[in-house]
Amino acid sequence: MFKRFSITFWATVFVSVVCLSLVGIDVWRSFHARTEQLQEMERQGANLARAMAQQADDTIKAADIALADIVERIETEGQGAQVLARLQPQMRAQVENLPQLVGLFVYDEHGRWVVNSRGVLSQAYNNADREYFIYHRSHPQRGPHVGLPVISRSTGKWIMPVSRRLDKPDGSFGGVVLATLDIDYFRRFYESFDLGARGAVALLSSDGVLLLRQPFDSTRVGSSMRDSDLFRHYSRLSGPARVGNAFFHSFHDDEVRLNSFRPLEHYPLFVTAALSRDEMLERWRRDTFTRSIGVVVLAAFIGFFGKRLVDQIKLRAQAEAELRVARDALESANRTLERQAMSDGLTGLANRRQFDVTLGNEFSRAMRHQDTLAFIMIDVDYFKQYNDLYGHSAGDEVLRAVSKLIRALTPKRPGDLSARYGGEEIGILLPNTGIEGARAVVERIRAAVENLQMPHSGSPFGLVTLSAGVATISPQRGVHESAMLVEAADKALYAAKSAGRNQVCLA
Missing domain, CATH: 3.30.450.20 (PAS domain)
Known part of the structure; x- marks a missing residue:
């Protein structure tokens, strides 16, 4: 069948497939980039809402x-x-x-x-x-x-x-x-957030009264938002479901924003952080347009020079050999980069990216096998004071020493993972482990760090110490999410800090 058609025909087919593939890949990449951008918006909004709710509740x-x-x-x-x-x-x-x-x-x-x-x-x-x-x-x-x-x-x-x-x-x-309470106190806190040119944050009562909105407009303070899409959506929810994200048309200016909302823990109020969808996607649109122009130009060049493919058939074998070498080198470089991208350069532990991937995998595995999944959140006590007193280089040495102990004292089973969660926080994921087992692990680590006798004049203990929160979960499909485990351990860590530090608290 191949001999029935000339090489020119097959070259034309090849060029057409390549051009269509380029366009198809570009479309897929654009869609994927948009999805990632929206996911990043959700993460930013959720973090803003969490900070606002905590600040309002504490205030x-x-x-x-x-x-x-x-x-x-x-x-x-x-x-x-x-x-x-x-x-x-x-x-x-x-x-x-x-x-x-x-x-x-x-x-x-x-x-x-x-x-x-x-x-x-x-x-x-x-x-x-x-x-x-x-x-x-x-x-x-x-x-x-x-x-x-x-x-x-x-x-x-x-x-x-x-x-x-x-x-x-x-x-x-x-x-x-x-x-x-001074409304300006909340305004100053909200003004510290980078919301973009068209973003907004707000504090509302649970019955739909607007207490404060940034950008601030005194004429709207105390106004009702019962007819807004945000409040109607929020009022239909209950329990943990009242924390979430959704796109709504703004009640004030009709701007479409991603609203991340969260109730206060102790008071009948809730907060929302709203990021403009158009503003957040503006860069994606610009990049997509530029890349699409490039793909079209590239496809035109491929079509133009495709005719000359027949004349270069004798050099194809040599070109394919060179391409194989380049491909192997690129794959080797990609594997190296991937290994580097999954570890933290300072501590040698896994980084946040690898932790998120592993948490998702182990959470799914625990759900399938009805196992228990434990998570430990560790934080170096008074670490900011340590950096202020001894310098950031000394602080880095403390993190290296603590990470070295954690690597030595944590189990080495498949699925066990120690990762730098962020700053001086280190997370330990322990599949198929109960809360007492997890507490035993972190107690050994806490005692070992205390026994290092690293001086810390900025701490009431006089030494570098750790606080930790421990949480476990037996996940059920449709009921639990992996973020719940991390949030529970983080709350336990906060309890350990509030109780005086240098201790372990259980969720």
Whole structure:
């Protein structure tokens, strides 16, 4: 059959196939690049939402702790002149120590000032008409209440009220204790994010009221977003499903954005980080256009010079031999680069890329075989202080020493993996391992690092130490995701740090 057609015919077929393949590969690469760009948007948005939720939760919690202390003092000691005289300096000190606080106030059951952090009592202001005052007067619950943003009557600034109810000895309504949070404190934090030219972040109440949006517009503060696609989608979710990503048309400017939303852990609020789809894909479109022009030009050149292929048939054998050599060299170089790309140059451990791949594989394997998968998150205590005191070169030596111990003390089974997760954080993945087994492994590592006796004057222990969080999961299809294991270990690590460091906490 091959002899029935001339070499020119086969050359034409070959050139046509090559041109079509180039176009097809370019289309596939463009689609794949777009998918990766959108995935990167999701990761960025999720990280932004996580940071915003944590900041808002911590900010409100600090104010709520101050409120709870004031409520306990007044309900225990009463509202005598001596009690209030002792309480007022403490309130002022708490405001000075917490930059997010504008002021702390105590109102009686009629909305009149009893005591405040400023030390000035003026009966010109009565807050009985405020939303939070009305709420506590009609609700006997003792928990905190996050009210709608208002303009302070005493300072003229936008504030977010956080309040608790005061009860009289007989349990009746006795007033309100109020902390006013500075809206600008949240704005400054949100302004630190790189959202692009058309990105936005927002803090909303769980009933759809906009508390703050960046870019800031004072006319929208306190407005309802119940009719927005974002809130309708969020309100249909519950539990862990309330954390997610979705594309919506903006309620404010109709821009299509990828919204990453997450509720606060302790308060009825949620945050959203919205990145403009068009803006994020603008570079992809530009690169795709440039590359497509190049492919078209290349295909034209191949077609033009394809006719001359017959004249070069005698040199084909030599060219094929050279191509094989080049291909082998390229494959060898690619294998070398791939090995380098999967390890961390400083510690010699696996890098984040290899960890993500291995976690996905082992999570799927554990799901298929109904096994347990353990993950350990390790963090060097007070590492920033160590770098500040001894220099980054010394900090790198600490990471190398810790990584060397981890390699020596972790199991060497198939699937076990130690990886530099990021900065001074190191993750250890242990398939088919229970939580006690994982704790035994990390306790050996923690004790070994402590026994190295590496001096650290910036640590209360005087030595370089580790904190670690341990989590295990027996994954079930459709219920669990690999990120849940990492998040659980990270929360356990945070608990270990909060409990004093140099210890291991279990999720």
